[in-house]
Amino acid sequence: MTYSSFLQSEFLILWRRKQDVLNALLFFILVVALFPIGVDPSPAFLAPAAGGIIWCAAVLSILMAIEGAFKEDYLDGSLEQLVTSGLSLPLLMLLKVLALWGCVVVPLLLIMPLLSEMLFLPSTVFWVLILTLLLGSPSLFFIGLIGSALTVSLRQGSMLMMLLILPFYFPVIIFATSAVHAAQAGLSYSGSLAMLLAMSLLSLVVSPVMTAIAVKASVN
Amino acid sequence: MQSSASLTISDLWIERGERDLCRGLSFDVRPGEVLRILGGNGTGKSSLLKAIVDVITPIEGTIYYLGKNVTQCRDVLIESTLYIGHAVGVKRLLSVEENLRWYCPDVSSDELNSALEHLGLWPFRDTLVTSLSAGQTKRVALARLWLSEKTLWLLDEPFSSLDAKGCTILENRIQQHVSLGGLVVLTTHQDLRLVSARDVVLLS
């Protein structure tokens, strides 16, 4: 096994499981649609809340996508093969996150124009929202993958994984939505974006190592 | 392949949950030798293999490979080891050929094709593993034995779900490997017909 063959097969499998990604997207749109239906469909409510609604829905659907990231590999024994491949496990985990991130976030960004129209998000703020997603979502994936690796050997692990991981998502949601809010109010939002980037970089350093430890513990 | 390779396990102690699986277990495998690990269910045969490749951390014990103590740093050992566990590590959503490319990306197509033909997988090379039978899936995993040039083979129940023909093919391959100076450690309940093996029995 080499790093490139690993990455290639990851992409191939994600491509063959495109239905899962599609489901996550549909779930995302449905959650967003809950707010106008459940709370208030008027632009007066939706426009200021749009950033928050989109982010909360995005976090939930990303969690759904991450939750099963290791399940198949664990059951068919390929996780064991990764551990005994002689390649660096943290690096493999990093590649896995990158592949997953690309396959989930790109479609998410593609339907963003539609959703921002549905929620009356001002077009000037749209690009700020896209930026927050680009800068903030890597850290969601990095942190989430730790939880996914930890609970992979449990039969009912998904609920536990969400309970475990969601608190760590609070800062990302806070900074992302506040950047959108600041942009809407015409204030400077670069500070929040910088924080998002910093969190993504920090989790980039910490998460592969922790995920590797979790994977090694799970396969035994 | 290193023809002078040797693996020595001394005083190994593995624990699983609350139970001791083996304590004070010692054995060695010399080049050209097949070691068969016997023992009833739950005596720790699989765990022993996993402990050698560092998937399980033993409580005590030393592992020597090529005469060097590799207990702390298994890199040398893992580099020349081919491990096929109970779950064989074949991805369901990849085709047979893609699975082998995933594991051994560097082999030429000729080698790949001849291995597939040898194992009777040639007609299925583009089929997704999901739609193969258990025995065929096992064959896909075992195809690695033809494609990679590792010295030490650790095989957990390699004969399970193989038919008689498959067993013969596999035994021949094992025989060929050890005659070139390779090491094989395997767990099985089955009698080996073509290969002469030394037995290590684990007691509960």
Added chain:
Amino acid sequence: MRWVWFHKLGSPKWFFFQSKSWVLPLLGLGSIGLIVGLVWGLAFAPADYQQGDTFRIIYIHVPAAMLAQSCYFALGAAGFVYLVWQMKMAPIFIKAIAPIGAVMALIALVTGAIWGKPTWGTWWIWDARLTSVLVLFFLYMGIIALQSAFDDVMLANKATAVVCVVGLINLPIIKYSVVWWNTLHQGATFSLAEKPAMSAEMWLPLLVSVVGFYLFIAGLVLWRMQSEILQREHRSSWVKKEVMDRGL
């Protein structure tokens, strides 16, 4: 030579017999401190000129909130020690302290809410302090749930240690983000426990009560660790001797 204590600390047997005689004194001293501090605060400290007698909740709210945080730092440190040195005592410590931290966070939350009612007019307010304690409470619950989800002890140890370390790294970020979010949303609210220049009559009982809380909790942690050590080491001969000698 300097690291001998560290290695000894890693030995459950050594720890068990060392800590055995500490439990009762710690619990005793702790409860004395608690009673003195609380009675002093309840009955003898002067009422606050702004909040009146409600402010007496501080003597229980602040120690609990402090402990909830300290326990989390201790968890993170123990997780780190376990991941790096595989020290056997670390997971035992984590197991013992996690529920205590959760209870402390719960006390801080409930007393904070009760304090909020007469002060702000509502039971709950998305105050930075309350929100971050709420997150802390969730983190504790997650760790406890994770720990009890595994049958395999080694796996449970590793998994909780990983979460503790990740949590420790994230805790400052969570706190900072919540404070920042809070000021963004509602401007500077009146915050609990941040009284400008408390008089000595007010903070002395607080000090006593904080010390009392810490001692008492330390005793509890040691006690819980003792049960955990006995359970985990039940196959060794010294545990058998210890249990059989004590009788039922």
Added chain:
Amino acid sequence: MAFDTFPAFLIMGKHGVYVWSAYGFSMLAIAVLTWNTFAHHRKVRNTLMKRYRMDQIR
């Protein structure tokens, strides 16, 4: 003493309900925690003792 009479101490200028419920809850929580610690320790010792006795008989 910050209060003149005992009823005043209990009522605390109409804040008594809050103060006493906060203290009550906290004390209850700590008591439960302590009891749980004690009970668990006793349970561990008892189970272990039973197990050792069983082993001796066998």
